[in-house]
Amino acid sequence: MPRPADQTGDTRTRIMEAASSHFAERGFDGARTQAIADEAGVNKAMLYYHFRDKEHLYIEILSNNLIEIFSQIFPTFLQQELPVRERLLRIAAAYHLFLSTHPQLRALILQELAVGGPRLGDVLEKVKGSVPGLDIEQVFMGIRSLMDSGELRQGDPRQVLLHLLSLTIFPFFARPLLETIWGLSPPEFEEVMKDRPAAVADLLDQGLFTRQEVR
Amino acid sequence: MPRPADQTGDTRTRIMEAASSHFAERGFDGARTQAIADEAGVNKAMLYYHFRDKEHLYIEILSNNLIEIFSQIFPTFLQQELPVRERLLRIAAAYHLFLSTHPQLRALILQELAVGGPRLGDVLEKVKGSVPGLDIEQVFMGIRSLMDSGELRQGDPRQVLLHLLSLTIFPFFARPLLETIWGLSPPEFEEVMKDRPAAVADLLDQGLFTRQEVR
DNA sequence: GTCTATACATTGATAGAC
DNA sequence: GTCTATCAATGTATAGAC
Known part of the structure; x- marks a missing residue:
């Protein structure tokens, strides 16, 4: 259920939350940058400003999740x-x-x-x-x-x-x-x-x- | 290693073998019909002749594999x-x-x-x-x-x-x-x-x- | 059955104004 | 930091000749 643009938290955080859910559901190849941006309520260009590209975003997400469970x-x-x-x-x-x-x-x-x-x-x-x-x-x-x-x-x-x-x-x-x-x-x-x-x-x-x- | 077009077996079989390996390595979303066709040594249009579309091809592959292990x-x-x-x-x-x-x-x-x-x-x-x-x-x-x-x-x-x-x-x-x-x-x-x-x-x-x- | 050629949509990514 | 506009590349799928 892509909920559109609830403006909670800063942009970077919202992008990560949206990306988390999309990468989880569809995988790296299946996730769409457009869908992530939409759900985060920001423009697609923001992904590339805050993270270098799709791959860096993905690695950031996966790392954070593993850090959470391991710590x-x-x-x-x-x-x-x-x-x-x-x-x-x-x-x-x-x-x-x-x-x-x-x-x-x-x-x-x-x-x-x-x-x-x-x-x-x-x-x-x-x-x-x-x-x-x-x-x-x-x-x-x-x-x-x-x-x-x-x-x-x-x-x-x-x-x-x-x-x-x-x-x-x-x-x-x-x-x-x-x-x-x-x-x-x-x-x-x-x-x-x-x-x-x-x-x-x-x-x-x-x-x-x-x-x-x-x- | 995509090996190009070894002509063993009939077309349908070769497509399924190639598709098997690509779906396994990259998933449904990650697999590319072009890459499957290339590895099978056939034209991309053949995929759509022998199987209805990418999804039907995928289901065929997965079913065959599960049938093999369960039987x-x-x-x-x-x-x-x-x-x-x-x-x-x-x-x-x-x-x-x-x-x-x-x-x-x-x-x-x-x-x-x-x-x-x-x-x-x-x-x-x-x-x-x-x-x-x-x-x-x-x-x-x-x-x-x-x-x-x-x-x-x-x-x-x-x-x-x-x-x-x-x-x-x-x-x-x-x-x-x-x-x-x-x-x-x-x-x-x-x-x-x-x-x-x-x-x-x-x-x-x-x-x-x-x-x-x-x- | 197999190919060429192509339609048509969508993709990740960037340039540049504000 | 954020947006608009846009690009080139690549995606699946099909029409039609052979």
Whole structure:
């Protein structure tokens, strides 16, 4: 729904908000500069004044969105006070909450992944500049030390993190496919998503199968 | 690399192959009919003779790809001879293998998900017409009966299937993001993916944590 | 079935007045 | 900073000869 020209905030901000929604819905190639300008309530020439061109605008948008999610979620990775189980579940919960409340971010990332992430390098530079503590090695080291202290089962820390991200993020990405193939209405899908964190916690706790014998 | 006009197969087939690769790499909006025609080694007008327009061509491509994966994977869901654990692991393995060997399919699905799947309805109609046994309810009923017989832990069958799909498919989708943020080279990522099925099996078997007590 | 030629709309982008 | 006016390039799609 392109709402025409509500004059809230300064021009630059309004352009970014409009661009965000268009890039999210149609991707870089599908988004139209004209439509962005219209929705922002400014002339098309303004895009090129405030940002160099479509590409720079896009990178600015994607960076800002990633900065927002990482600066909010990354601290969760590193906090040490809680028991392991709660720490991991909080990471999952943080992603779940963020993706639930930011459908635009989900679409934006999906669009970039779909074309193979050609601009992720540039984007990550900007993100690193704004989220200082972003160091994935620390996360892996943290997981490894939990394995050594016996709180987590031994294994590749990358696989553990991948488990967590997969279980949490995939349903958001695959939603249209799941709704179509599983024949779910949006409310039905929402219901599945509501139960998701508990189901994930249960899998991490117990695995999938009934237990015949114990090691 | 657009290879020019190798005259293998009939025109219609060559167009579809070229279109497949372009839609996969750039999406519906990003793909150019001219580029597709060039790569297929035919005139652009041929696209409109063999297919009605760009949209019909796209739907044809996406349907064919989904038909291929479903007709190959769906039988795996329903085979009853094997123990539960092996049945589930085979489903995961089937997806893993298929996505490993069909990078184009992965991209094609991702592109459609990115725009919210506006053509999935039409596509699924075509798929259902060509893969007769495609009935998701049977799968859920199968999972539920395994719960009732005590082989699987009780829970929502949809969450179980979602676990399986998430753990298996997500890494393929998120690859560019993971490589960039985790700082992995393609060979390093491949290595992680090689170990993936075993790591997933381990999670399903044991959960994530060390076991203090047993129920 | 395949091509040439072209219609017609829309695109991203800029020059220059205010 | 913001606008009007405009451009060259490129987009999808079609008409009609062969």
